[in-house]
Amino acid sequence: MIHVQSLEKTYAGRKGEPPVKAVDGISFSVPEGELLGLLGPNGAGKTTTVKMLCGLIRPDSGQIFINGKDMTRRRIPALAELSAVLEGNRNIYWRLTAKENLEFFAALKGHSSAKVRLEIDQFLERFNLADKANVEARKLSRGMQQKLAIAVALVSHSKVLLLDEPTLGLDVQASYEIRQLLKEIVRDQGKTVILTTHDMNVVQDTCERVIIVNEGRIVTDDSVHNLLDLFKVKVYRIAVQGELSPEQREAFTSMEEVVVEEESSERTVMSVRLEDAQMLYTILGILGSDNSVIESIDQEQNNLERVFLEIVEGRVQSA
Protein backbone atom coordinates (compact mmCIF):
# COMPACT_ATOMS: atom_id res chain seq x y z
CA MET A 1 0.00 0.00 0.00
CA ILE A 2 1.30 3.42 -0.95
CA HIS A 3 -0.11 6.59 0.51
CA VAL A 4 1.03 10.00 -0.70
CA GLN A 5 -0.28 13.18 0.87
CA SER A 6 0.16 16.77 -0.36
CA LEU A 7 3.57 16.19 -1.90
CA GLU A 8 5.38 19.30 -3.04
CA LYS A 9 8.74 19.88 -4.65
CA THR A 10 10.24 23.03 -6.12
CA TYR A 11 13.68 23.08 -7.74
CA ALA A 12 15.79 26.19 -7.49
CA GLY A 13 16.07 27.88 -10.88
CA ARG A 14 19.36 28.00 -12.72
CA LYS A 15 21.26 31.28 -12.76
CA GLY A 16 18.73 34.05 -13.07
CA GLU A 17 15.83 31.72 -13.84
CA PRO A 18 12.78 31.42 -11.58
CA PRO A 19 12.27 28.30 -9.41
CA VAL A 20 10.51 25.37 -11.04
CA LYS A 21 7.56 23.80 -9.23
CA ALA A 22 7.94 20.15 -10.26
CA VAL A 23 5.31 18.66 -7.96
CA ASP A 24 2.44 20.74 -6.68
CA GLY A 25 0.35 19.13 -3.94
CA ILE A 26 0.04 15.58 -5.26
CA SER A 27 -2.03 13.13 -3.16
CA PHE A 28 -3.00 9.57 -4.01
CA SER A 29 -3.14 6.05 -2.60
CA VAL A 30 -2.39 2.73 -4.23
CA PRO A 31 -3.90 -0.32 -2.51
CA GLU A 32 -2.02 -3.60 -2.20
CA GLY A 33 -1.96 -5.65 -5.40
CA GLU A 34 -2.78 -2.80 -7.78
CA LEU A 35 -0.83 -1.86 -10.89
CA LEU A 36 -1.04 1.89 -11.35
CA GLY A 37 0.10 3.80 -14.42
CA LEU A 38 1.57 7.26 -13.82
CA LEU A 39 1.37 9.27 -17.02
CA GLY A 40 2.29 12.76 -18.02
CA PRO A 41 4.15 14.70 -20.67
CA ASN A 42 7.87 15.39 -20.28
CA GLY A 43 8.52 17.62 -17.28
CA ALA A 44 5.12 16.88 -15.73
CA GLY A 45 6.66 15.68 -12.46
CA LYS A 46 6.43 11.89 -12.86
CA THR A 47 10.08 11.04 -12.27
CA THR A 48 10.36 13.53 -9.40
CA THR A 49 7.32 11.90 -7.78
CA VAL A 50 8.72 8.38 -8.22
CA LYS A 51 12.15 9.41 -6.90
CA MET A 52 10.54 11.01 -3.86
CA LEU A 53 8.70 7.72 -3.28
CA CYS A 54 12.10 5.99 -3.39
CA GLY A 55 13.62 8.43 -0.89
CA LEU A 56 16.08 9.71 -3.49
CA ILE A 57 14.70 13.24 -3.67
CA ARG A 58 13.71 15.14 -0.57
CA PRO A 59 10.21 16.66 -0.84
CA ASP A 60 9.70 20.24 0.35
CA SER A 61 6.55 19.13 2.15
CA GLY A 62 4.04 16.30 2.25
CA GLN A 63 4.09 12.71 3.42
CA ILE A 64 4.88 9.37 1.84
CA PHE A 65 3.93 6.08 3.47
CA ILE A 66 5.08 2.77 2.00
CA ASN A 67 3.16 -0.04 3.71
CA GLY A 68 2.70 2.26 6.68
CA LYS A 69 6.40 3.23 6.88
CA ASP A 70 7.10 6.94 6.65
CA MET A 71 9.63 7.53 3.86
CA THR A 72 10.14 11.19 4.69
CA ARG A 73 11.01 10.59 8.35
CA ARG A 74 12.43 7.06 8.62
CA ARG A 75 13.88 6.21 5.26
CA ILE A 76 15.58 2.86 5.92
CA PRO A 77 12.53 0.90 7.23
CA ALA A 78 10.48 2.31 4.34
CA LEU A 79 13.18 1.28 1.85
CA ALA A 80 12.84 -2.33 3.00
CA GLU A 81 9.30 -2.24 1.63
CA LEU A 82 10.12 -1.12 -1.90
CA SER A 83 12.41 -1.65 -4.81
CA ALA A 84 12.66 0.25 -8.04
CA VAL A 85 13.97 0.13 -11.57
CA LEU A 86 14.75 3.73 -12.37
CA GLU A 87 17.32 3.60 -15.11
CA GLY A 88 16.15 0.47 -16.93
CA ASN A 89 19.01 -1.76 -17.99
CA ARG A 90 21.51 0.63 -16.37
CA ASN A 91 20.32 -0.47 -12.92
CA ILE A 92 22.43 -3.63 -13.04
CA TYR A 93 26.17 -4.30 -13.06
CA TRP A 94 27.10 -5.05 -16.64
CA ARG A 95 30.32 -6.84 -15.73
CA LEU A 96 28.55 -9.31 -13.43
CA THR A 97 26.54 -12.26 -14.73
CA ALA A 98 22.75 -12.43 -14.43
CA LYS A 99 23.03 -14.71 -11.41
CA GLU A 100 25.73 -12.64 -9.72
CA ASN A 101 23.60 -9.52 -10.16
CA LEU A 102 20.64 -11.20 -8.50
CA GLU A 103 22.81 -12.37 -5.59
CA PHE A 104 24.44 -8.97 -5.09
CA PHE A 105 21.21 -6.96 -5.13
CA ALA A 106 19.52 -9.46 -2.80
CA ALA A 107 22.37 -8.80 -0.35
CA LEU A 108 21.87 -5.06 -0.78
CA LYS A 109 18.37 -5.60 0.61
CA GLY A 110 19.71 -7.84 3.40
CA HIS A 111 19.16 -11.34 1.98
CA SER A 112 22.05 -13.82 1.88
CA SER A 113 22.74 -15.68 -1.36
CA ALA A 114 22.13 -18.99 0.47
CA LYS A 115 18.65 -17.81 1.42
CA VAL A 116 17.67 -16.71 -2.07
CA ARG A 117 19.54 -19.30 -4.14
CA LEU A 118 16.45 -21.36 -4.96
CA GLU A 119 14.44 -18.24 -5.61
CA ILE A 120 17.10 -16.90 -7.98
CA ASP A 121 16.89 -20.06 -10.05
CA GLN A 122 13.12 -19.68 -10.17
CA PHE A 123 13.38 -16.06 -11.26
CA LEU A 124 15.87 -16.93 -13.99
CA GLU A 125 13.50 -19.64 -15.19
CA ARG A 126 10.43 -17.44 -15.05
CA PHE A 127 12.12 -14.54 -16.84
CA ASN A 128 13.49 -16.86 -19.55
CA LEU A 129 17.04 -16.11 -18.47
CA ALA A 130 18.01 -19.57 -17.17
CA ASP A 131 20.34 -20.29 -20.09
CA LYS A 132 21.93 -16.86 -19.62
CA ALA A 133 22.46 -17.24 -15.86
CA ASN A 134 26.24 -17.23 -16.17
CA VAL A 135 26.50 -14.70 -18.98
CA GLU A 136 27.76 -11.21 -18.16
CA ALA A 137 24.92 -8.68 -18.32
CA ARG A 138 26.78 -6.57 -20.90
CA LYS A 139 26.50 -9.46 -23.35
CA LEU A 140 22.70 -9.77 -23.01
CA SER A 141 20.22 -8.08 -25.35
CA ARG A 142 18.57 -4.89 -24.12
CA GLY A 143 15.29 -6.72 -23.51
CA MET A 144 17.08 -9.36 -21.42
CA GLN A 145 18.92 -6.68 -19.47
CA GLN A 146 15.62 -4.96 -18.78
CA LYS A 147 14.05 -8.22 -17.60
CA LEU A 148 17.09 -8.83 -15.41
CA ALA A 149 16.71 -5.35 -13.89
CA ILE A 150 13.10 -6.18 -12.97
CA ALA A 151 14.10 -9.60 -11.59
CA VAL A 152 16.78 -7.86 -9.50
CA ALA A 153 14.10 -5.58 -8.04
CA LEU A 154 11.86 -8.55 -7.27
CA VAL A 155 14.49 -10.69 -5.59
CA SER A 156 14.58 -8.15 -2.76
CA HIS A 157 11.19 -9.45 -1.49
CA SER A 158 9.84 -5.91 -1.45
CA LYS A 159 6.08 -5.64 -1.61
CA VAL A 160 6.11 -2.43 -3.62
CA LEU A 161 7.73 -2.08 -7.02
CA LEU A 162 8.33 1.21 -8.85
CA LEU A 163 9.22 1.11 -12.52
CA ASP A 164 10.29 4.15 -14.51
CA GLU A 165 9.83 3.54 -18.26
CA PRO A 166 10.24 -0.26 -18.09
CA THR A 167 9.73 -0.77 -21.84
CA LEU A 168 11.67 2.22 -23.15
CA GLY A 169 13.70 1.34 -26.23
CA LEU A 170 12.51 -2.26 -26.40
CA ASP A 171 11.30 -4.01 -29.53
CA VAL A 172 7.70 -5.25 -29.79
CA GLN A 173 8.49 -8.77 -28.60
CA ALA A 174 10.55 -7.68 -25.58
CA SER A 175 7.93 -5.07 -24.63
CA TYR A 176 5.22 -7.74 -24.82
CA GLU A 177 7.22 -10.09 -22.58
CA ILE A 178 7.75 -7.35 -19.98
CA ARG A 179 4.03 -6.55 -20.00
CA GLN A 180 3.15 -10.19 -19.42
CA LEU A 181 5.67 -10.38 -16.59
CA LEU A 182 4.22 -7.29 -14.93
CA LYS A 183 0.73 -8.77 -15.05
CA GLU A 184 2.03 -12.01 -13.55
CA ILE A 185 3.84 -10.17 -10.76
CA VAL A 186 0.65 -8.46 -9.67
CA ARG A 187 -1.61 -11.47 -10.18
CA ASP A 188 0.62 -14.16 -8.61
CA GLN A 189 2.60 -12.25 -6.02
CA GLY A 190 0.15 -9.50 -5.08
CA LYS A 191 2.80 -6.80 -5.51
CA THR A 192 1.83 -3.15 -5.58
CA VAL A 193 3.28 -1.62 -8.73
CA ILE A 194 3.56 1.93 -10.03
CA LEU A 195 4.91 2.39 -13.50
CA THR A 196 5.63 5.53 -15.44
CA THR A 197 5.75 5.34 -19.20
CA HIS A 198 5.13 7.18 -22.41
CA ASP A 199 3.89 4.00 -24.04
CA MET A 200 0.10 4.08 -23.80
CA ASN A 201 -0.14 0.49 -25.00
CA VAL A 202 1.71 -0.63 -21.88
CA VAL A 203 -0.73 1.21 -19.61
CA GLN A 204 -3.81 0.13 -21.54
CA ASP A 205 -2.60 -3.45 -21.50
CA THR A 206 -1.39 -3.75 -17.91
CA CYS A 207 -2.82 -1.09 -15.60
CA GLU A 208 -6.14 -1.09 -13.82
CA ARG A 209 -5.89 2.55 -12.89
CA VAL A 210 -4.13 5.58 -14.26
CA ILE A 211 -3.04 8.89 -12.80
CA ILE A 212 -2.26 11.64 -15.29
CA VAL A 213 -0.09 14.47 -14.06
CA ASN A 214 0.57 17.74 -15.79
CA GLU A 215 2.58 20.71 -14.55
CA GLY A 216 3.07 18.98 -11.22
CA ARG A 217 -0.61 18.38 -10.49
CA ILE A 218 -2.87 15.38 -10.84
CA VAL A 219 -5.34 16.13 -13.62
CA THR A 220 -6.94 12.69 -13.74
CA ASP A 221 -7.13 9.72 -11.39
CA ASP A 222 -9.45 7.05 -12.74
CA SER A 223 -9.61 3.46 -13.93
CA VAL A 224 -8.38 2.84 -17.47
CA HIS A 225 -11.75 1.25 -18.24
CA ASN A 226 -13.68 4.34 -17.12
CA LEU A 227 -11.47 6.71 -19.05
CA LEU A 228 -11.84 4.76 -22.26
CA ASP A 229 -15.61 4.49 -21.74
CA LEU A 230 -15.98 8.15 -20.98
CA PHE A 231 -14.36 9.19 -24.22
CA LYS A 232 -15.77 6.39 -26.33
CA VAL A 233 -19.35 7.69 -26.20
CA LYS A 234 -18.40 11.22 -27.11
CA VAL A 235 -16.15 11.11 -30.13
CA TYR A 236 -17.58 10.67 -33.64
CA ARG A 237 -16.24 11.04 -37.15
CA ILE A 238 -18.66 12.46 -39.70
CA ALA A 239 -17.83 12.16 -43.41
CA VAL A 240 -19.79 14.20 -46.00
CA GLN A 241 -19.57 14.32 -49.76
CA GLY A 242 -17.77 17.31 -51.31
CA GLU A 243 -16.53 20.46 -49.66
CA LEU A 244 -18.25 22.50 -46.96
CA SER A 245 -19.95 25.70 -47.97
CA PRO A 246 -18.44 28.99 -46.63
CA GLU A 247 -21.42 29.31 -44.23
CA GLN A 248 -20.94 25.79 -42.92
CA ARG A 249 -17.20 26.36 -42.51
CA GLU A 250 -17.82 29.57 -40.57
CA ALA A 251 -20.36 27.85 -38.33
CA PHE A 252 -18.02 24.96 -37.53
CA THR A 253 -15.07 27.28 -36.94
CA SER A 254 -16.97 28.83 -34.05
CA MET A 255 -17.59 25.37 -32.51
CA GLU A 256 -14.60 24.13 -30.48
CA GLU A 257 -15.97 20.60 -30.49
CA VAL A 258 -15.72 20.23 -34.23
CA VAL A 259 -12.40 19.71 -35.96
CA VAL A 260 -12.27 19.45 -39.73
CA GLU A 261 -9.63 16.81 -40.27
CA GLU A 262 -9.60 16.61 -44.06
CA GLU A 263 -11.35 18.50 -46.82
CA SER A 264 -11.24 18.03 -50.57
CA SER A 265 -13.59 18.53 -53.48
CA GLU A 266 -14.73 14.91 -53.02
CA ARG A 267 -14.93 14.44 -49.31
CA THR A 268 -14.82 16.24 -45.96
CA VAL A 269 -14.17 14.46 -42.67
CA MET A 270 -14.88 16.06 -39.31
CA SER A 271 -14.09 14.85 -35.82
CA VAL A 272 -16.84 15.80 -33.38
CA ARG A 273 -16.56 15.63 -29.63
CA LEU A 274 -20.11 15.67 -28.32
CA GLU A 275 -20.74 17.49 -25.07
CA ASP A 276 -24.47 16.74 -25.22
CA ALA A 277 -26.92 15.07 -27.59
CA GLN A 278 -28.37 18.43 -28.70
CA MET A 279 -25.07 19.28 -30.35
CA LEU A 280 -25.45 16.39 -32.79
CA TYR A 281 -28.76 17.87 -34.00
CA THR A 282 -27.11 21.29 -34.35
CA ILE A 283 -24.30 19.83 -36.46
CA LEU A 284 -26.70 17.81 -38.61
CA GLY A 285 -28.79 20.95 -39.03
CA ILE A 286 -25.76 22.93 -40.29
CA LEU A 287 -24.91 20.15 -42.73
CA GLY A 288 -28.55 19.88 -43.86
CA SER A 289 -28.87 23.63 -44.44
CA ASP A 290 -26.75 23.32 -47.58
CA ASN A 291 -27.95 19.84 -48.49
CA SER A 292 -24.62 18.16 -47.72
CA VAL A 293 -24.81 14.40 -48.22
CA ILE A 294 -23.63 12.51 -45.15
CA GLU A 295 -21.55 9.44 -46.15
CA SER A 296 -21.06 8.03 -42.66
CA ILE A 297 -21.15 8.72 -38.94
CA ASP A 298 -18.71 6.49 -37.03
CA GLN A 299 -17.94 6.26 -33.40
CA GLU A 300 -14.20 6.81 -33.23
CA GLN A 301 -12.13 3.84 -32.13
CA ASN A 302 -10.85 5.21 -28.86
CA ASN A 303 -7.54 4.51 -27.16
CA LEU A 304 -5.68 5.73 -24.14
CA GLU A 305 -3.32 7.84 -26.20
CA ARG A 306 -6.22 9.99 -27.38
CA VAL A 307 -7.62 10.20 -23.85
CA PHE A 308 -4.22 11.26 -22.58
CA LEU A 309 -3.80 13.98 -25.18
CA GLU A 310 -7.31 15.31 -24.63
CA ILE A 311 -6.76 15.54 -20.88
CA VAL A 312 -3.23 16.93 -20.96
CA GLU A 313 -4.15 19.54 -23.57
CA GLY A 314 -7.02 20.55 -21.30
CA ARG A 315 -9.73 19.99 -23.88
CA VAL A 316 -11.69 17.65 -21.63
CA GLN A 317 -11.73 16.80 -17.95
CA SER A 318 -12.39 13.26 -16.79
CA ALA A 319 -15.18 12.49 -14.38
Place this chain on the structure above:
Amino acid sequence: MPKKLILLNAFFKKEFILFRRYLINSLGGMITLYVIFLLLIGGYRGFNALSGVAGDTVESLVVGYVIWLFMLVTYQDVAYTLRTEAQEGTLEQLYMSVHGLGWVMSSKVIAGFFVNLILIAVMLTAALLTTGISLNVDLLSLTPVVVGTLLGSVGIGFAIGGVTLVLKRIDSYTQMVQFLLIALVAVPAQRVAWMRLLPCSYGASLISRIMVGGQNIMELGLSNVAVMYLIGVGHLALGYGVYKACERKAMRAGMLGHY
Protein backbone atom coordinates in the same frame (compact mmCIF):
# COMPACT_ATOMS: atom_id res chain seq x y z
CA MET B 1 24.46 -14.19 9.32
CA PRO B 2 23.85 -10.58 10.46
CA LYS B 3 22.63 -8.30 7.66
CA LYS B 4 25.73 -6.08 7.79
CA LEU B 5 27.96 -9.10 7.19
CA ILE B 6 25.75 -10.28 4.32
CA LEU B 7 26.52 -7.05 2.49
CA LEU B 8 30.23 -7.16 3.36
CA ASN B 9 30.36 -10.73 2.06
CA ALA B 10 28.58 -9.67 -1.15
CA PHE B 11 31.11 -6.89 -1.77
CA PHE B 12 34.02 -9.28 -1.14
CA LYS B 13 32.51 -11.69 -3.64
CA LYS B 14 31.94 -8.95 -6.21
CA GLU B 15 35.46 -7.53 -5.86
CA PHE B 16 37.11 -10.95 -6.21
CA ILE B 17 34.89 -11.93 -9.15
CA LEU B 18 35.86 -8.75 -11.01
CA PHE B 19 39.52 -9.15 -10.01
CA ARG B 20 39.54 -12.69 -11.41
CA ARG B 21 37.37 -11.94 -14.47
CA TYR B 22 39.57 -9.02 -15.48
CA LEU B 23 42.82 -10.62 -14.37
CA ILE B 24 44.87 -9.28 -17.29
CA ASN B 25 43.80 -5.75 -16.37
CA SER B 26 44.52 -6.40 -12.67
CA LEU B 27 47.97 -7.77 -13.51
CA GLY B 28 48.57 -4.78 -15.77
CA GLY B 29 47.93 -2.50 -12.80
CA MET B 30 50.37 -4.51 -10.70
CA ILE B 31 53.08 -4.38 -13.39
CA THR B 32 52.63 -0.61 -13.72
CA LEU B 33 53.11 -0.18 -9.97
CA TYR B 34 56.21 -2.39 -10.13
CA VAL B 35 57.73 -0.42 -13.01
CA ILE B 36 57.06 2.90 -11.27
CA PHE B 37 58.70 1.47 -8.17
CA LEU B 38 61.82 0.44 -10.11
CA LEU B 39 62.01 3.85 -11.78
CA LEU B 40 61.69 5.51 -8.41
CA ILE B 41 64.46 3.46 -6.87
CA GLY B 42 66.63 3.78 -9.98
CA GLY B 43 66.14 7.53 -9.97
CA TYR B 44 66.95 7.74 -6.28
CA ARG B 45 70.08 5.71 -6.58
CA GLY B 46 71.09 7.61 -9.69
CA PHE B 47 70.84 11.03 -8.15
CA ASN B 48 71.37 9.86 -4.58
CA ALA B 49 70.00 13.00 -3.16
CA LEU B 50 66.25 13.08 -3.42
CA SER B 51 64.20 11.16 -0.94
CA GLY B 52 61.30 13.36 0.16
CA VAL B 53 60.12 10.89 2.81
CA ALA B 54 60.59 11.04 6.54
CA GLY B 55 64.21 10.04 6.44
CA ASP B 56 66.95 10.01 3.88
CA THR B 57 67.23 6.33 3.06
CA VAL B 58 66.04 4.32 0.10
CA GLU B 59 64.00 2.25 2.58
CA SER B 60 62.08 5.38 3.58
CA LEU B 61 61.36 6.05 -0.06
CA VAL B 62 59.99 2.53 -0.53
CA VAL B 63 57.82 2.79 2.55
CA GLY B 64 56.55 6.20 1.45
CA TYR B 65 55.64 4.77 -1.93
CA VAL B 66 53.75 1.85 -0.40
CA ILE B 67 51.86 4.09 2.05
CA TRP B 68 50.96 6.41 -0.81
CA LEU B 69 49.68 3.45 -2.83
CA PHE B 70 47.45 2.32 0.03
CA MET B 71 46.15 5.85 0.54
CA LEU B 72 45.53 6.27 -3.17
CA VAL B 73 43.56 3.03 -3.63
CA THR B 74 41.53 3.68 -0.48
CA TYR B 75 40.73 7.24 -1.54
CA GLN B 76 39.84 6.08 -5.03
CA ASP B 77 37.67 3.27 -3.68
CA VAL B 78 35.37 5.84 -2.12
CA ALA B 79 35.55 8.84 -4.45
CA TYR B 80 35.68 6.92 -7.73
CA THR B 81 33.04 4.41 -6.64
CA LEU B 82 30.54 7.23 -6.06
CA ARG B 83 31.40 8.69 -9.45
CA THR B 84 31.38 5.48 -11.48
CA GLU B 85 28.20 4.16 -9.84
CA ALA B 86 26.50 7.45 -10.73
CA GLN B 87 27.86 7.18 -14.28
CA GLU B 88 26.73 3.58 -14.66
CA GLY B 89 23.28 4.13 -13.16
CA THR B 90 23.63 1.96 -10.05
CA LEU B 91 24.25 4.65 -7.41
CA GLU B 92 20.55 5.12 -6.75
CA GLN B 93 20.22 1.37 -6.16
CA LEU B 94 22.98 1.58 -3.53
CA TYR B 95 21.07 4.43 -1.90
CA MET B 96 17.97 2.27 -1.73
CA SER B 97 19.82 -0.39 0.24
CA VAL B 98 18.42 -1.17 3.67
CA HIS B 99 21.94 -0.88 5.14
CA GLY B 100 22.34 2.87 4.63
CA LEU B 101 24.99 4.33 2.35
CA GLY B 102 27.53 4.62 5.19
CA TRP B 103 27.78 0.85 5.58
CA VAL B 104 27.48 0.25 1.83
CA MET B 105 30.56 2.39 1.22
CA SER B 106 32.40 0.97 4.25
CA SER B 107 31.83 -2.56 2.92
CA LYS B 108 33.07 -1.51 -0.49
CA VAL B 109 36.20 0.06 1.02
CA ILE B 110 36.98 -2.96 3.23
CA ALA B 111 36.51 -5.44 0.37
CA GLY B 112 38.45 -3.24 -2.05
CA PHE B 113 41.24 -2.86 0.52
CA PHE B 114 41.81 -6.61 0.72
CA VAL B 115 41.87 -7.02 -3.06
CA ASN B 116 44.32 -4.15 -3.34
CA LEU B 117 46.32 -5.62 -0.48
CA ILE B 118 46.99 -8.70 -2.62
CA LEU B 119 48.15 -6.54 -5.52
CA ILE B 120 50.36 -4.32 -3.41
CA ALA B 121 51.81 -7.23 -1.40
CA VAL B 122 52.77 -9.14 -4.57
CA MET B 123 54.22 -6.00 -6.12
CA LEU B 124 56.15 -5.10 -2.97
CA THR B 125 57.58 -8.59 -2.56
CA ALA B 126 58.73 -8.63 -6.20
CA ALA B 127 60.16 -5.13 -5.88
CA LEU B 128 62.07 -5.88 -2.68
CA LEU B 129 63.48 -9.11 -4.13
CA THR B 130 64.55 -7.27 -7.29
CA THR B 131 66.23 -4.38 -5.52
CA GLY B 132 67.61 -6.27 -2.54
CA ILE B 133 66.06 -3.80 -0.10
CA SER B 134 64.88 -5.26 3.21
CA LEU B 135 62.12 -3.88 5.42
CA ASN B 136 60.68 -4.87 8.79
CA VAL B 137 57.23 -6.34 8.01
CA ASP B 138 55.83 -6.83 11.53
CA LEU B 139 52.19 -7.49 10.67
CA LEU B 140 51.00 -7.35 14.29
CA SER B 141 52.31 -3.82 14.65
CA LEU B 142 51.66 -2.71 11.10
CA THR B 143 48.01 -3.77 10.74
CA PRO B 144 46.47 -1.43 13.36
CA VAL B 145 48.70 1.49 12.35
CA VAL B 146 47.95 1.08 8.63
CA VAL B 147 44.20 0.87 9.31
CA GLY B 148 44.35 4.02 11.47
CA THR B 149 46.38 5.84 8.82
CA LEU B 150 43.94 5.02 6.05
CA LEU B 151 40.96 6.50 7.94
CA GLY B 152 42.21 9.89 6.75
CA SER B 153 42.25 8.87 3.07
CA VAL B 154 38.74 7.41 3.41
CA GLY B 155 37.67 10.79 4.79
CA ILE B 156 39.27 12.56 1.80
CA GLY B 157 37.51 10.09 -0.50
CA PHE B 158 34.12 10.86 1.04
CA ALA B 159 34.67 14.61 0.82
CA ILE B 160 35.79 14.48 -2.84
CA GLY B 161 33.01 11.98 -3.67
CA GLY B 162 30.45 14.30 -2.10
CA VAL B 163 31.71 17.32 -4.03
CA THR B 164 31.56 15.23 -7.22
CA LEU B 165 27.89 14.42 -6.53
CA VAL B 166 27.09 18.13 -6.52
CA LEU B 167 29.50 19.58 -9.08
CA LYS B 168 29.67 16.46 -11.33
CA ARG B 169 32.47 16.61 -13.90
CA ILE B 170 35.50 17.68 -11.88
CA ASP B 171 37.88 14.86 -12.86
CA SER B 172 40.85 17.11 -13.52
CA TYR B 173 40.62 18.41 -9.95
CA THR B 174 40.03 15.03 -8.32
CA GLN B 175 43.11 13.67 -10.08
CA MET B 176 45.16 16.35 -8.37
CA VAL B 177 44.35 14.73 -5.05
CA GLN B 178 46.82 11.93 -5.76
CA PHE B 179 49.62 14.50 -5.71
CA LEU B 180 48.24 15.98 -2.52
CA LEU B 181 48.48 12.49 -1.02
CA ILE B 182 52.22 12.38 -1.89
CA ALA B 183 52.67 15.62 0.02
CA LEU B 184 50.78 14.21 3.00
CA VAL B 185 53.14 11.20 3.13
CA ALA B 186 56.24 13.32 2.61
CA VAL B 187 55.72 15.98 5.29
CA PRO B 188 57.98 15.57 8.34
CA ALA B 189 55.14 14.89 10.80
CA GLN B 190 57.51 13.21 13.24
CA ARG B 191 59.54 16.41 13.65
CA VAL B 192 56.95 19.15 13.17
CA ALA B 193 54.11 18.62 15.65
CA TRP B 194 51.33 20.53 13.87
CA MET B 195 51.82 18.45 10.72
CA ARG B 196 50.54 15.45 12.64
CA LEU B 197 47.10 16.99 12.31
CA LEU B 198 47.18 16.55 8.52
CA PRO B 199 45.31 13.51 7.14
CA CYS B 200 47.44 10.33 7.16
CA SER B 201 50.72 12.17 7.86
CA TYR B 202 51.24 11.08 11.46
CA GLY B 203 50.27 7.49 10.62
CA ALA B 204 52.72 7.50 7.71
CA SER B 205 55.54 8.53 10.02
CA LEU B 206 54.63 5.77 12.49
CA ILE B 207 54.58 3.17 9.70
CA SER B 208 58.00 4.37 8.65
CA ARG B 209 59.28 3.89 12.21
CA ILE B 210 58.05 0.28 12.13
CA MET B 211 59.20 -0.70 8.66
CA VAL B 212 62.43 1.28 8.47
CA GLY B 213 63.29 1.86 12.13
CA GLY B 214 62.41 -1.70 13.17
CA GLN B 215 60.20 -0.62 16.08
CA ASN B 216 57.10 -2.49 17.20
CA ILE B 217 53.77 -1.03 18.30
CA MET B 218 54.75 -0.96 21.97
CA GLU B 219 57.91 0.96 21.17
CA LEU B 220 55.88 3.49 19.20
CA GLY B 221 53.89 4.11 22.36
CA LEU B 222 50.22 3.22 22.62
CA SER B 223 49.38 6.84 23.38
CA ASN B 224 50.94 7.90 20.06
CA VAL B 225 48.89 5.26 18.25
CA ALA B 226 45.78 6.46 20.07
CA VAL B 227 46.49 10.06 19.02
CA MET B 228 46.97 8.86 15.45
CA TYR B 229 43.57 7.11 15.60
CA LEU B 230 41.95 10.19 17.07
CA ILE B 231 43.26 12.29 14.18
CA GLY B 232 42.18 9.63 11.67
CA VAL B 233 38.66 9.39 13.09
CA GLY B 234 38.48 13.20 13.06
CA HIS B 235 39.36 13.33 9.37
CA LEU B 236 36.95 10.51 8.60
CA ALA B 237 34.14 12.31 10.44
CA LEU B 238 34.98 15.59 8.72
CA GLY B 239 35.04 13.97 5.27
CA TYR B 240 31.81 12.10 5.95
CA GLY B 241 30.24 15.34 7.18
CA VAL B 242 31.20 17.10 3.93
CA TYR B 243 29.81 14.13 2.02
CA LYS B 244 26.47 14.19 3.90
CA ALA B 245 26.11 17.93 3.33
CA CYS B 246 26.74 17.43 -0.40
CA GLU B 247 24.36 14.46 -0.45
CA ARG B 248 21.60 16.57 1.10
CA LYS B 249 22.20 19.27 -1.49
CA ALA B 250 22.12 16.71 -4.32
CA MET B 251 18.91 15.15 -2.96
CA ARG B 252 17.25 18.54 -2.66
CA ALA B 253 18.25 19.36 -6.22
CA GLY B 254 17.17 15.93 -7.48
CA MET B 255 20.54 15.14 -9.05
CA LEU B 256 21.82 12.33 -6.87
CA GLY B 257 22.14 9.73 -9.61
CA HIS B 258 23.00 12.13 -12.43
CA TYR B 259 26.45 12.43 -13.91
